Amino acid sequence: QVQVAESGGGLVQAGGSLRLSCLASGSSISDNTMAWYRQGPGSRRALVAQVTSSGTTTYADSVKGRFTISRDNAKNTVYLQMSSLKPEDTALYYCNINRGALYSYWGQGTQVTVSS
Numbered sequence: 001q002v003q004v005a006e007s008g009g010g011l012v013q014a015g016g017s018l019r020l021s022c023l024a025s026g027s028s029i030s031d032n033t034m035a036w037y038r039q040g041p042g043s044r045r046a047l048v049a050q051v052t053s054s055g056t057t058t059y060a061d062s063v064k065g066r067f068t069i070s071r072d073n074a075k076n077t078v079y080l081q082m083s084s085l086k087p088e089d090t091a092l093y094y095c096n097i098n099r100g101a102l103y104s105y106w107g108q109g110t111q112v113t114v115s116s
Contacts (some may be wrong), residue, residue, distance in 0.1 A: 002024070002027045002103065003105060004096070005022070006020060009111045009113075012085055015085065016085050020080040020093055020095075020110060022080075022107065023076065023077050024078070029077070030071070033100075034069075035095070036080045036093060039092050040090060040091040041091075046060065048067065049063065051070070068080070068081045069081075092109040092112075
């Protein structure tokens with residue numbers, strides 16, 4: 001059974017940094033597309049960043065230059081390094097593991113709150 005679990009959220013002041021972690025089990029992250037999504041208050045869940053099995057990364061325009069997605073295949077973990085955080089980054093952040101139309105699994109989410 002494929003599962004992912006997020007950690008690392010918390011409360012941070014504007015301008016600060018946080019690193020989120022997503023530990024996968026049941027499948028190697030190197031064989032999958034790994035993605036971070038977020039859902040803020042009153043908003044729909046939206047893609048923040050993703051890394052494909054070939055290593056191609058994609059970022060939402062709102063986080064380009066501030067967030068970095070990376071993976072440690074040995075630890076089967078994907079990270080989201082967030083810097084220069086803004087109050088509008090406040091959201092529940094979800095990890096997703098997918099292999100196209102074959103499957104897609106979500107974690108429970110980790111809360112990130114940025115105070116002004």
